[in-house]
Amino acid sequence: MFEVILKKGKEKAVLQRHPWVFSGAIEQVKGKPANGDVVKLLDVQGRFMAWGFYNDQSRVALRLLEWDESVAIDDNWFRQKVGIAVDSRNFVLADGKTNTCRLIFSEADYLPGLIVDKYADYLSVQILTSGIQNNIAVIIDELQRLLQPKGIYDKSDASSRAHEGLETANEVLAGNPPPELVEVMENGITYGINIAEGQKSGFYCDQRDNRMLVANYATGKKVLDCFSYTGGFTLNSLKHGAASVTSVDSSALAIDTLKRNIVLNGLNEAKHHSIQSDVNKQLRRFKDEGETFDIIVLDPPKYAPSRSALDRASRAYKDLNRIAMLLLNKGGLLATYSCSGAMDIDTFKQVLAWAALDAGKQVQFIHQFCQPEDHPVRSSFPEGEYLKGLLCRVI
Structure with a gap:
């Protein structure tokens, strides 16, 4: 067993059970462990502190x-660990209206670098660390034993794999390859999910609860769903009686899938209009055309992948929300989100306050959104709380 010695004064986070040790906190590595090996972490006096995955290519x-x-x-x-994580998601799937959720959420489930999403009878896996890569065979075997999926697909194409010295992967790990569209159900709404070619693991199940919350306000309203992807907020709004929904996304595949999902659920196609466009450009077109809405949803991609990008991301979030506020009818609602872990909720509120000031609007925060229970936040790892959002009344 290889040993890693922690620098003096760097013990606090480890004792508090934070799961990351940065390379700058390491005093010495005894031997030459391979990336992904399990090593023993000791303090400078040789006392045991923890077991962990080692990787000399990663900042962590x-x-x-x-x-x-x-x-x-x-x-x-x-x-x-796999069994505990899977069992803890039973409640999400218990009512029969949802058959898709996140089964394993990396550090939150004590399996750093492993994401597993359930899409009906298929599993989508992201392997983001060399330690998980080294042990994926037993993990896949246990998932098969517990769930008997039709297939398990590896969607490990995240750029973070490069930091661990791993190449991207997009392949079947077990069972059959998924069909072009896997039909899943979330809160009684059916979605066609393209696992192999879709974004991330194929679907964003982290907005499950928030889609329902926003839809409760949509009855009789004119709704704009920005960064709509395959239509989570769009479908929920139409189902709850929105007068009209306009969906904007830059991806042709996402728009095509969204249209299929509307048909799949028997929703009123005449109430829906989709636009394939860059959202920021389209919002400015709406402004030039004098278009307004009652509810606007902003669910952009990650603008701040790290703290070093936070200032630039804050400016981008501010500009995006400012334009949206200008498109809302008086008393309209803005449901706005950030999936950037570096952007905490207080900073996000400040960004929205700046956006409101620049737009000449007053804003009331009437609800705070978060990620659902299948994306838990471990008390010793607050970085896991990446999704935050606010429902704002713009007056």
Whole structure:
């Protein structure tokens, strides 16, 4: 077993069970562990601190797994963690109206670098660390034993794999390849999911609760769904009686899938209009044309992948929300989100306050959105709370 020595004064986060140790906090590595090996972390006096995955190519050199020296990080350990994570999602799937959710959420489920999403009878997996890559065989075997999926597909095409010295992957890991569209159900609404070619793992199940919350306000309203992807907010709004919904997304594949989803659910196609366009440009076109809406949803991609990008991202969020506020009818609602982990909710509120000031509007925060229970936030890892949002009344 290889040993890694922590620098003096760097013990606090480890003792508080934060799962990351950065390369600059390491005093010495004894031996030459391979990337993804499980190593023993010691303090400078040689006392045990934790077991963790090692990777000398990553800024996060150690991803900690276990703080009890007597616990072996073996196949049984991985099987137990997978089982606990899967069992904890049973409530999400219990009512029969939802058959898609996140089964494993990386550090939150003590499996750093592993994302597993359930899409009906298929599983989509993202492997983002060398440690998980080294142990994926037993993890896949346990997922098969517990769930008997028709197929498990590897969507490990995230850029973060490069930081771990891993190449992208897009392939079947077990069972059959998924069809072009896998039909899943969320809150009684059916979606066609393209696992192989869709964004991320294929679908954004982290907005499940928020789609319902926004839809409750949509009856009789004119709704604009920006960054609509395959139509989560659009479909919920139409189902709840929106007078009209306009969906904007830059992806032709997403727009085509959204249209199919409207037909799939028997919703009123005449009440829907889709636009394939850059959202920022389209919002400015709406402004020039004098177009207005009662509800606008802004669910953009991650603008701040790291804290170093936060200032630039804040300006982008401010400009996006400013334009949206100018398109709202008096008393209209803005449901606006950030999926950037570096953007905390207080900073996001400040950004919206700046946007309102520049737009000459007053804003009331009437609801705070967050990620659902299948995306838990571990108390020792607040970085896991990446999704935040606000429902704003613009007056």
